[in-house]
Structures are given as structure tokens and as C-alpha cells.
Amino acid sequence: MSAETHPRLMVPVLAFCGAVVAVMQTLVVPLLPHIPALTGSSPAAAGWLVTITLLTGAVFTPVLGRVGDMYGKRRVLLSSLAVLTAGSAMCALTSDIGWLIAGRALQGSALAVIPLGISIIRDELPPERVLPSIALMSSTLGIGAAIGLPVAALVVENFDWHTMFWASAALGLLDILLVLWIVPESPLRTSGRFDTPGTLGLAATLVALLLAITQGADWGWTSPRTLGLFATALVVGTLWGRYELRTASPMVDLRVSARPAVLLANLAALLVGFAFYANSLVTAQMVQEPTSTGYGLGASIVVSGLCLLPGGLAMVALSPVSARLSAAYGPRTALALGAAVMAVGYLVRFFTSHALWLIVAGATVVACGTALAYSALPALVMRAVPVTETGAANGLNTLMRSVGQACCSAVVAAVLAHVTFVAGGRSAPTLHAYLLIFLIAAGTALAALAAALCLPSGKPAVSAPAGTVAVTKSAPALREST
Template sequence: MSATIPPPTQTARSRLMVGVLAFCVLIVAVMQTLVIPLLPHVPALTHSTPTAASWLVTVTLLTGCVCTPVFGRIGDMYGKRKIVLTSMCLLTVGSVLCAVSSQIALLIAGRAFQGAALAIVPLGISIMRDELAPERVLRSVALMSSTLGIGATIGLPVTAVVIENFDWHTIFWASAAIGLLDIVLVLRFVPESSIRSHGRFDALGALGLSTALIALLLAVTQGADWGWLSAPTLALLATAVIIGLLWGLYELKAATPVVDLRVSARPAVLLTNIAALLIGFAFYANSLSTGQMVQEPRSTGYGLGASIVVSGLCLLPSGLAMVALSPVSARISAACGPKTTLALASVLLAVGYVVRLFTNRSLGLIIAGSTVVAAGTAIAYSALPALVIRAVPLAETGAANGLNTLMRSIGQACSSAVVAAVLANVTSVVGGRALPTLRAYQTVFLIAGAGAVLALTVTLCLPGRSGPAGETTAQGGGVRATAPAKKNA
């Protein structure tokens, strides 16, 4: 008789589910930074302008920020796996659009579809909370959340290598193929949760939130080009404030709001979201500045004249540090609580930027400082979802983590604007070109370090004792923050 292969155990299936969701988030994170090394070449490749090329990054940020809380809420109501699959389909369609064309309009449209897939982050966290035993949730969420930072760091060197050796469309064909693989893996290994929130989808609330976010992010990302006091920038900021206030008043009265502001206003949730914004700000400054700094010509007195590939590879140790530290972060949170973990992460981020202030002339020391920052980021990204999970009811996990992911993205957008403004305005003429001075980069590191210190301050103000995760209940509702034990986990 031929031997039969036994089916995987329930524990093995749950591990496969976690691995598949983490892989999906990794690919989504890579998409966020995929085109950054390509940007200087886009105008020539597409016969467009640098301003048009910059939209390949801006539009991804916009769609990601809009879709993350909205898709999170839809997933809570109608099925999280369905929306994960929808998000991966959008990523795949966007990748194909970018792969088949060199027209800037189609590339921007494709990047918009890719950005929508950021919603997978809160949806995956919510699925894990629904499907895993409580003692496994923290470790699994830490792994998946940290892949955001891992993907952001490996996307740069991977793209740089492809640009140097292959046709640039290759990166999009590869991302389309991986997107299809992710869809197959989700269909095979990720179950559909039976936990739902009730009521009708708040379409008007989703529209109001989207409009306010688009106005705010357009002002932040384009303000440096348009002028911070220009009429378009001020008009967008005013629009964001007015619509945001009207949206807030409406959401407070809505029966099933897209974002439950009463839950979001609880100190445990509000302060965690503020910390997420500050952590996102501090982390992204490191990614934006490292590659550019080592590529600056040696004639600047501090630049290393590195190639685009070398500058991308500088971030690989940061990605490896994130992989190594995500389980460590989960253990710290299990033993001491996620509040302590986030405080430790904020300290590491601040120390990393102190190191960066004094290590600007050696490639090895630059990598060391960047890796310390990445270590703090990995620990922070692992702790933030755990804090949210402890503070919200089970049926609102997707929407709540969607809002937290949104705050990270807004922090990254603000970081991008600040870094661009500093590097564009603190310059000296070298070889006939205006290049950032060493003081410009040091100013970036000081600002990012200050963001980390503010994150530490906010973290220390979080309510409650910093006990082991999973022991507290959501405030007000009496709902345990961790998912009930599952018979298959």
C-alpha cells in the first residue's frame, strides 16, 4: 500500500495562516518604496516631468491612507478574508498596469491600485485576533506588523539592483506574479472569520473621511513644491479642517460609524494612535535620508559617492534586524506589557539618531546607526497593534488597527515633507550644483530624534499598568481585548 500524507495539524494550519498574512504584508510594504530609486529616471523614461513622477509615490500614499480605515471597517462587517483578497487583486491589477506601459498617467493609476493594498495590515491583524488562541496572538501580530518596516527597507535595494541590471518594468511584472501567488495562498490557507460587527456600512462617513484625508495629505506632500503659504496649500488645509470637523460631528451621531470616535477618543486608543504617528515620522526619516546621504559626492566633504545599489544595500541590515527583533518584541510585551515595549522602542529610536549625528563619514558607522533606528522601529511596530487590541472590542479590531496604520502613514507623509524641505533649503553649491549640507542631514536626525522623544513621552502617559498583554479589558465595554481561544489553534 502506498503511504498517505497526513493532513497538516490545526497548529500547523494556523502557522501557515500567519506566514501567508505576514508575506502579504511584506509585499505590500515593498510596494510602498518600490519606485523611490526609480524616481530620478522616471521623467526620461516616460517623457514626463519630475513633478508628475513624484505622484508615483504620492498617489500610493493617498490611496493607502484612504483605503486602510475604510477597508478595515468593511472587513469587520462583511468578512475580512474577502477584503484581503480584494486588496491583493487591486495590487496585482496595479502591478500589471505599471508593467505594460511607460505612460505616466497609467503608471500613476497602477500605483494608486497598489496603494489600496495597505489595508491588508489591519485586516490581517484582525483575522489573527479572531482565529488564534490568545497566547499566540501577540507573537503573531508582532511578526506581521514588523514586516511593514522590513518590506520598506528591502524594497529599496531590490529595486536598485533591478534598475541596474534589467528593464525597469521587470519590478512590476515580478510584483504582479507575487500578487497572484498571494491570492492563491490566501484562498488556500486563510479562513474567513465568523466574527462580524453589525449594522449598515457608513458610506457618507467613508466619503467624508476620504475627502478630509486627501485634502490633508495633498497639502502635506505637495506643500514644498507649491509653497507652504500658497493659495492651493492653505485651501487644502482649510478644507481638511472644515470637512474633518463636520465628519466628526456626523460620526458621533451615526448608528454604525466608519470610525467609532468614542472608542478612538479613549486615552488608551488616542495616545497609541498619536504614538503611531510619531513613530512613523521618526522611522521614515531614516529610510529617506540614508540612501541619499551616502550617494552625495565626496566633494561635499561628507558624502561617500556610493552607487544606487550600494545605497540601497545600506538598508539591508536594518531589514535583518527587524526580522530578528519581532519575536523579541513579542516576548517583552508578554512579560512586561506592550506599553513598556513601546517605551523601549522609542528610546532605541532616539539613541539611533544620536548615533547618526556623529557617524556621517564611515559607511559602516552609518549602517550601524541606521540599524539601531530600525531596531527601535521593529519593536515599536510590534507593540502598537497589541496596545490597540487591548483597548477595543473584538468586532472593531479591523477598523481600530486600520486607524492606527493610517496614523503611521500620516506620520511618514509628514516626515517626507519635512525631510524634503530641510534637504532642499539647507544647501551649498558644490560643482555648480546646490546640494544638501552636512548640517541639513544632522537637522533631519535631530528632528526625527525629537519625534522619538515625543513618542516616549506619549507612551509614558498611556493609562493603566504596563502588565503582560492580554490581561486588560477594553475600557467601558467590558470586552476582553484578546480573542477567545479557538479549538483549531
């Protein structure tokens, strides 16, 4: 069967796939403190269970988006889900830290499912259904992260820790079956040769940059290793950019990416990704701080994860609201409103971080703003790129969110490690450390608001490139509303 038989099932199936993939990004967070004892490894090695998913997700998301544009989005989506399932099974079968990191690398590479799903939605659905559908699909990145933490915490506290990886493998297999049954192959293709040198250059640049960002706090920001990676990213990135501008079929069309509408949307994605991730990182840790700190609540892992659940549910509810805002006033307005709500949420958190219900309320306000912003970003990107480049363009936009999250992780780790005091016989972050993070995140959200307000409001002139392959079925264009 296909989406032509079950047209209303396609979007829920793709959204479910996106949520499962997003859960993988935060799945091991509740388990991290226990990994050294469970695997006989060091805390630094355990940290790679999170770092490696950032690296592989960042590298493979734009690459697989481009591959999907050229060879079939559904085919690449299925391949990504198969890799996720294999990585989950690998983690479920081992307690060796090396194999666990390898399995997590495979899980992280499946992040491309979200931009691929957005591209399929644009190609397959009638115009009136595109905006609400891509709003839901885009929001799954935040929804999965918010829901994944409490679910993973429940599993860690009540079952063998391998259980959550077996569950991940089962969900991945279910995703594959649902896609085979419901989701059709997109009819659009971009011709040309695959840009292997451009892919390798992009991968090298991203790995060097993200390694420096995520490991700089542990290695030292002025250490030769960190500075060397930053220098490598700068040199290789410059050479890669020059090559991409000269090749006929580039991995990333930098001329399209340099358009103000695309460039500012990607900048906003980075900033919103930073602001969103601070909410997830700080909330769980803050409520788990012992009461001896004077501000901590001494909550369990499960309770700390449940603090994010209302925000995840709010994101589900608000994604269609964002779509209606984008349809009525334009996605620029929805993005600006979302960024403003995020900033307000962090200001609420700055002044109300003493009671559990107030912490949950502030975190939920931030999540509401995230839903509005995340839902608007794909619409902004797709207004400004040819229909045959939506996979690569949305992959790049998702990549920018991941880079923002990586930067946020580094900033949060640095602040919490350096603004400390002794409480209950151990070193702990001060309340001012958390308040400083809230101010930084609020400032980042305001910067995203500024980027949104600078976006051009007119309808961009976008035409399909000469390399577009003829198809038998025309894909609907995204309806403009600004």
C-alpha cells in the same frame, strides 16, 4: 485547506502578504530620477508615483478595515491583493505616466492588508500565539520598506524597469493563492449599515490634508492652493466628526478612538512613523551624495539601498523579542523601549555620519527601535477596542503611521531643499541639513516615548458592542499582561 489544517502556516502567509504590500510603498524610489526620461514626463509628475500611494493607502486602510469587520476580513484581504496585482500589471504594461500613476494608486490601496491580517490573527489564534504573531505582522510595514529598496535598486540597474512591476504582479498572485489555500475566514462580524457619508467625509479630509502636506513644499506653504487644502481638511474634518458622533454605525467610532489608550497609541503611531521614515529617506540619499560635498560617499543606487538591508533583517529578528517584552511587561513598555532606541539611533547617526559602516550601524539601531515599537502598537490598540472592531481600529492605527510618513517626507524635502551650498558646480544639501533631520527625528522619537509613558497601564474594560453578529466559533481574546 484551511488554517485549521495548517495552523502554523497562516502567520507566515499573512506576514509574507504584508511584506509584499509594504515593498510597494518604496518600490519606485530608486527609479524616480529616471522616470522623466523613461516616460517623457516632468519630475513633478514622477513624484506622484510615491504621493499617490500615500493618498490611496491612507484613504482605503481604515475604510477596508471597517468593511472587513462587517463583511469578512479574508474576503476583503483577497480583494485588496487582487487590486494590488491588477495595479502591478497595469504598471508593467505601460510607459505612460498617467497609467503608471493609476497603477500605483491601486498598489497603494492594498496597504489595508496589514491591519486585516492582524485582525485575522487575533480572531483565529490561541492567546499564547497572538502577541508574537501580530508583532511580526506589524513589523512587515518596516521590513518590506527596508528590503524593498535594495531589491528594487538591483532590478533597476540590471533589468528593464518594467520587470519589477511584473515581479510585483507575480508576488501578488502568489499571495492570493496562498491566502485561498491557508487563511480561513474570520468568524466575527459587526452588524449595521455601511457608513457611506462617513467614508466619503473621511476620504475628503485625508486627501485634502495629505495633498497639502506632501505638495506644500513644491506649491509653497503659504500658497492659496496649500492653505485652501488645509482649510478644507479642517472644515470637512469637523463636519465629519460631528456626523460620526451622531450616526448609529459610524465609519470610525470616535468615542472609542478618544479613549486615552487608543488616542495615545495612535499618536505614538504617527510619531514613530515619522521617525522610521526619516531613516529610509535620508540614508539612501546621504550615501549617494558626491564626494565633492565633503561628506558624501558617491555610492551607487544599489549600495545605498543595501545600507538599509541589515535594518530590515534586524526587524525580522526583533519582532518576537518585542512580543516577549509585551507578554512579560506589557506592550506599553515595548513601545517605550522602541522609541528610546530610535532616539539613541539618531544620536548615533548625528555623531557618526562620515564612514559607511557607521552610517549602516546607526540606521540599523533605528530599525531595531522601529521593530520594537511597530510590534507593540497593534497589541496596545487591541487591548482597548472590542474584538469586532479590530479591523477598523488597526486600520486607523496604520493610517496614523502613513500620516507620520507623509509629514516626514515633507519635512525632509523642505530641510534638504533649503539648507544647501554649492559643491562640484551644483547645489547640494549641507551636512548640517542631514544632521538637523537626525535631531528632528530623534525629537519625534522622544515625543513617542512620552506618549508611551502616558498610556494607561491598567487593563481596559472593553465589551463587544450590541451590533455584534453571533458566530459559531469563539475568537480568542488577547491576553493582558500589564
